[in-house]
């Protein structure tokens with residue numbers, strides 16, 4: 001039997017894996033993407049339920065930029081993947097809101113709204129906020145800091161009062177910090193730009209539109225995506241990686257392996273020592289309700305509403321199954337669309353504790369899910385929309401679901417608190433991409449795949 | 464390829480990388496980066512496309528030769544004059 005041979009094997013058809021594979025295929029590498037599931041997307045995929053197509057994750061694509069916008073990360077990503085801006089059919093948010101312990105500010109894709117809202121809610125903080133904006137605009141967040149710089153400390157140093165600092169930290173930590181109680185200053189700056197200076201949008205029709213484009217680009221360039229193919233082991237010799245073995249025993253040889261399975265999971269597959277504390281802790285409980293009418297008609301004007309009942313954002317693994325004081329609510333029909341929505345959709349997210357969800361038995365599990373849904377629905381009711389009386393269908397999932405579907409240890413959604421910025425592992429030519437390498441979120445993961453493919457394979461050859 | 468065809472070859476590569484840019488009024492003696500938004504990642508893509516389409520190697524120390532369209536044509540002519548133009552690939 002002859003063994004199959006590829007130049008590069010990519011583990012995982014999530015955002016980072018597909019982006020890396022497109023880059024490599026474009027420049028004539030033989031690339032094979034192995035995905036354990038029938039569908040691509042990983043943490044941001046979709047499924048069918050009672051005739052409706054639902055997104056597993058999508059609240060917002062961050063980093064909105066208009067067509068052709070200079071120096072915008074979105075422009076960079078689209079160019080690198082040769083995707084036209086129009087293909088994505090991005091619809092912008094109306095506005096979003098942050099509510100923290102009685103304080104409330106709105107923001108939109110125009111920073112002027114946030115500035116005005118801060119001036120209204122925090123009249124004394126005008127200069128401090130202007131200093132922060134100046135700093136966020138001029139700082140180069142892609143130059144690694146010599147040592148850890150705390151975002152919380154930096155905000156104090158810039159003279160922001162604790163209340164305003166927490167209001168800004170709530171969405172920023174929620175959309176991308178794998179650290180407890182803080183974010184690295186560079187990551188804060190990147191997230192601040194992605195959320196407040198660039199903003200939120202949604203591809204018309206949801207995440208499937210983006211995934212269809214990525215999968216089509218890959219095959220047009222000659223790359224291959226093999227679904228229902230689980231990598232059971234990464235094979236290596238003294239001089240580095242030499243291939244993978246699938247669950248069914250098939251071995252495939254290659255020169256490079258790019259893995260989006262996560263640092264700990266990749267180490268396990270490669271037979272390296274595993275330290276479980278390196279796996280991430282941020283995991284989520286998510287509830288969603290399909291509403292009879294568009295959410296605006298039901299009085300919900302916000303696209304995303306970040307809510308925290310505590311004056312200091314408790315960004316850490318919760319004691320119980322979910323953190324009761326934080327809720328992130330997204331009316332995913334509140335984006336500009338070409339086709340006006342006929343139904344509404346409210347998604348609600350809570351930070352969760354993976355182990356708490358795993359230790360309960362099969363009988364208690366659905367009861368716990370219902371309790372968490374009700375908690376989030378009550379919180380949403382206090383913000384103005386109780387989804388329950390308007391719901392025609394609902395669903396929810398837990399860290400258990402996330403782990404089962406993505407293979408990420410502990411259902412981690414933002415990867416390890418420690419990032420492996422150069423993607424390197426102890427095994428030559430085995431490279432990490434995705435959440436554990438660098439940036440998180442949809443655009444972060446796309447950028448991770450692109451930069452790692454460039455750094456380790458393409459630019460090394462171009463020169 | 465003639466010198467005119469080399470211009471076309473370069474424009475076609477830029478158009479694949481940056482489809483949203485208008486290339487109709489490019490001045491040949493002005494830095495490309497001053498006329499269209501090209502960052503260093505885009506620039507490396509131009510170099511990689513040249514290699515992929517025409518087998519041309521541009522060593523890093525010569526990147527500066529490609530700053531303007533005139534520079535590109537002068538630098539690439541010796542290598543491209545014997546090659547066929549490929550557009551829309």
Ligand SMILES: Cc1cc2nc3c(=O)[nH]c(=O)nc-3n(C[C@H](O)[C@H](O)[C@H](O)COP(=O)(O)OP(=O)(O)OC[C@H]3O[C@@H](n4cnc5c(N)ncnc54)[C@H](O)[C@@H]3O)c2cc1C
Nearest residue numbers: 012014015016036042043057059060231434435441442445
């Ligand atoms: C509920 C939820 C909501 C979210 N909402 C948003 C949002 O609104 N906006 C946003 O920007 N981000 C959001 N995110 C985060 C975002 O989805 C992720 O940061 C991003 O998709 C990560 O992509 P990735 O490529 O790094 O990893 P993944 O998407 O996890 O990809 C890894 C892939 O590898 C596959 N795999 C793993 N092990 C193996 C193996 N051994 N063999 C074969 N295949 C394997 C997995 O099946 C998976 O497809 C959300 C995440 C969740 C869970």
